[in-house]
Amino acid sequence: MTPAAALAVKNAFTPEQEKALVAWTKKYPYTNLGLIEALRSVQDWHRQMTPAAAARVAEIFNLPFSHVWGVATFFPTYTHWKTGEKRVGICRGLTCYLAGSDKMEKCLEKTLGVPKKKATADGKFSWEPMECLGACEQGPALQVNDRLVGKATEESILKLKDMK
Amino acid sequence: MTKILTKHFDSEPKFHELEAYRRLGGYSALKKALGQDRKALQDEVTKSNLRGLGGAGFPTGVKWGTVPPEDKVPGPRYVVVNADESEPGCYKDRILLTRAPHQLIEGLLIAAYVIGAKDTFIFIRGEYQNQYDILEKALAEAKAAGLLGDVTIHLMRGAGAYISGLDTALLETMEGKKAWPRQPPPFPTVAGLMAKPTVVNNVETLSMLPFIINEGAEAFAKIGSPKSGGTVLFSISGSVDKPGLYEFPMGTKLRDVLAACGGPKAGRKLKGVIPGGTSMPPLMEKDLDIELDFDSVRAAGTFLGAGGMIVLDDSMDAVEIAHNIERFLTHESCGQCTPCREGSNWSERILERMLVGHGEQADIDNLARVGDNITGKVICALGDTVGMVLKGYIGRYPEDFKKRVKSS
Numbered sequence: 001m002t003p004a005a006a007l008a009v010k011n012a013f014t015p016e017q018e019k020a021l022v023a024w025t026k027k028y029p030y031t032n033l034g035l036i037e038a039l040r041s042v043q044d045w046h047r048q049m050t051p052a053a054a055a056r057v058a059e060i061f062n063l064p065f066s067h068v069w070g071v072a073t074f075f076p077t078y079t080h081w082k083t084g085e086k087r088v089g090i091c092r093g094l095t096c097y098l099a100g101s102d103k104m105e106k107c108l109e110k111t112l113g114v115p116k117k118k119a120t121a122d123g124k125f126s127w128e129p130m131e132c133l134g135a136c137e138q139g140p141a142l143q144v145n146d147r148l149v150g151k152a153t154e155e156s157i158l159k160l161k162d163m164k
Numbered sequence: 165m166t167k168i169l170t171k172h173f174d175s176e177p178k179f180h181e182l183e184a185y186r187r188l189g190g191y192s193a194l195k196k197a198l199g200q201d202r203k204a205l206q207d208e209v210t211k212s213n214l215r216g217l218g219g220a221g222f223p224t225g226v227k228w229g230t231v232p233p234e235d236k237v238p239g240p241r242y243v244v245v246n247a248d249e250s251e252p253g254c255y256k257d258r259i260l261l262t263r264a265p266h267q268l269i270e271g272l273l274i275a276a277y278v279i280g281a282k283d284t285f286i287f288i289r290g291e292y293q294n295q296y297d298i299l300e301k302a303l304a305e306a307k308a309a310g311l312l313g314d315v316t317i318h319l320m321r322g323a324g325a326y327i328s329g330l331d332t333a334l335l336e337t338m339e340g341k342k343a344w345p346r347q348p349p350p351f352p353t354v355a356g357l358m359a360k361p362t363v364v365n366n367v368e369t370l371s372m373l374p375f376i377i378n379e380g381a382e383a384f385a386k387i388g389s390p391k392s393g394g395t396v397l398f399s400i401s402g403s404v405d406k407p408g409l410y411e412f413p414m415g416t417k418l419r420d421v422l423a424a425c426g427g428p429k430a431g432r433k434l435k436g437v438i439p440g441g442t443s444m445p446p447l448m449e450k451d452l453d454i455e456l457d458f459d460s461v462r463a464a465g466t467f468l469g470a471g472g473m474i475v476l477d478d479s480m481d482a483v484e485i486a487h488n489i490e491r492f493l494t495h496e497s498c499g500q501c502t503p504c505r506e507g508s509n510w511s512e513r514i515l516e517r518m519l520v521g522h523g524e525q526a527d528i529d530n531l532a533r534v535g536d537n538i539t540g541k542v543i544c545a546l547g548d549t550v551g552m553v554l555k556g557y558i559g560r561y562p563e564d565f566k567k568r569v570k571s572s
Contacts, residue, residue, distance in 0.1 A: 035340030074342040075323035093252035095401040132252040136401035146293035
């Protein structure tokens, strides 16, 4: 590891964040049971996964880097691209697709002014198609930061911009 | 109409709160169960014909019976609630968690008592953050009321992978690994979480337990059909006037379910009904008088699954539907087994080519061939589904596929 890379690992998290990560190692009956949640915290803080952050998590959990990076690149919640503060998801499961999710994807692109998986210049928003969000009766379903908003319409998408 | 899980949903808007839940008899089953002979309780659940409502339909009491006894395998044993609902079409668990978290907690505590588990887990998909908050609050209420006894209920969120909903992949996820399904045996009841005996049950399955303990196995079994006891939840969407959550006795006719939810929409003709989520090929017009339970739906060539019913009408195209499902499966294939990893991707691309107007007769044959090379040759049901969906849609809607073939 180059000195710069070592420094990036050392400084990946603030002292409070380090404390929160250590807390995940102790929350469940076995240390490793906290890993998925710990990486969720990392994604929340950094809005993406970086090798430096994963390397520091690996040190804290006493796991090989390859293990943590394998997990961090496996699950869709964790991203290699930087999401917006508001990570908007539009469902493309079958019911939502049949209800016009394609059109709502275009509407999101137009309204937020960015293509999928790219944050707006102010970092506030990003959007992406997601797999079934479990809200088929409200399809096409729209969610923000893991919380269901409801049916995606031109109006509900326009309202996203007023979210604090 | 007999209802068990959603009985109070219309009349009691605060059913999610401990006070209302207890007022309506909540936690009386737990009180009744504690102190009873554990084996007798397990036999009661077996007698009730409760089947696993997460999709597999395995008899719950029988599953519990495969946990090795403490004198043979000492040490901890666990109960894990599978709340990782992600199958397209399914949203019953979301509504159960929102409206009746205590019903689940009571069921979980009963299961923990029968199994002898001190640590239990609710693994909930990360996208259900609203429901996570509700569960957290309900757990705090139950704990403050002293209902948990010496049992700990841990909450844990997933990270967006559909395959984590499969029991063995769920356990791998919990252990902080990639969600790669395990090849049983051993089954989780023998070697599950951290290789300890573990019962993995779905939200809806566990939520049935309070009724079974209170009213007895016979009363539960009597509601359903001969081999599937009690009721079943259908989360209905697609071409219907009234999409939403419906509870029916097991063995209710498909015709009656469609009448209740108003499907297909006015002016449309029925094309088919996906019975349990998109992994299950559709039931057809000829199946309208099928009595919906695990065995009769299976006899009709598909599966009851997790009750995620999607009604299809004549405005929808089978190639588009198959493409949507295969695209989903390609995205969610964990990549462990080569036939599924590669085959799902190939089938998605072939279907895409057919959609954009470059379909050939050979494509239809190839889709069936690719499907045959996956189903039965992989570790888990996701891979089996890739082939089942292809054959299911080509077989049921040959005209839709033929229309996509260029005439040479």
